[in-house]
Amino acid sequence: MSIIQSAWWIVYYVASDGEPRYLLIKRHALSGKIERVAPKWKIQGDEDIQKTALREVSEETGIPINQMKLKQLLGTTQLRNIENQRGQMNKDVTYFLMEYAGNPDFVKIERAEWYIGIHKRCTLNEVLSLIYYQDIRELIRKSYSLIKDGQKNQDIKKDFINKLG
Numbered sequence: 379m380s381i382i383q384s385a386w387w388i389v390y391y392v393a394s395d396g397e398p399r400y401l402l403i404k405r406h407a408l409s410g411k412i413e414r415v416a417p418k419w420k421i422q423g424d425e426d427i428q429k430t431a432l433r434e435v436s437e438e439t440g441i442p443i444n445q446m447k448l449k450q451l452l453g454t455t456q457l458r459n460i461e462n463q464r465g466q467m468n469k470d471v472t473y474f475l476m477e478y479a480g481n482p483d484f485v486k487i488e489r490a491e492w493y494i495g496i497h498k499r500c501t502l503n504e505v506l507s508l509i510y511y512q513d514i515r516e517l518i519r520k521s522y523s524l525i526k527d528g529q530k531n532q533d534i535k536k537d538f539i540n541k542l543g
């Protein structure tokens with residue numbers, strides 16, 4: 379059985395209300411369904427996963443590389459086609475968290491890889507209602523907790539610096 383190695387990027391930005399918004403791409407799946415997914419790509423050979431991720435996300439969304447920051451590894455999932463359904467492949471998917479520091483109004487989707495549109499302002503609850511797979515929803519929940527914890531740590535750091543000054 380051939381297993382494809384793939385990486386997906388959970389891309390977010392922080393909206394003016396302080397809440398994360400997630401970038402999801404709408405596409406036609408091989409199965410014929412319309413699904414919402416994170417930017418992704420197949421890992422080729424021994425390519426550098428971080429450099430490739432930045433390049434691929436930039437190509438697929440129009441986000442300049444200098445406006446993205448790789449945050450951390452979120453986890454992995456395994457997809458296995460045990461029923462030989464059309465459009466399903468055997469793959470191991472590694473998920474990473476990436477922050478977008480630019481204006482979400484300028485994000486665009488190239489008509490490539492069956493992409494048909496973008497949901498670029500999804501709240502946590504919207505993302506959870508749009509994603510089909512439970513394991514991916516859990517990774518999204520994990521990303522939300524990590525983002526909020528990072529915000530709390532920044533607030534503590536700012537308070538400390540203000541007290542010193």
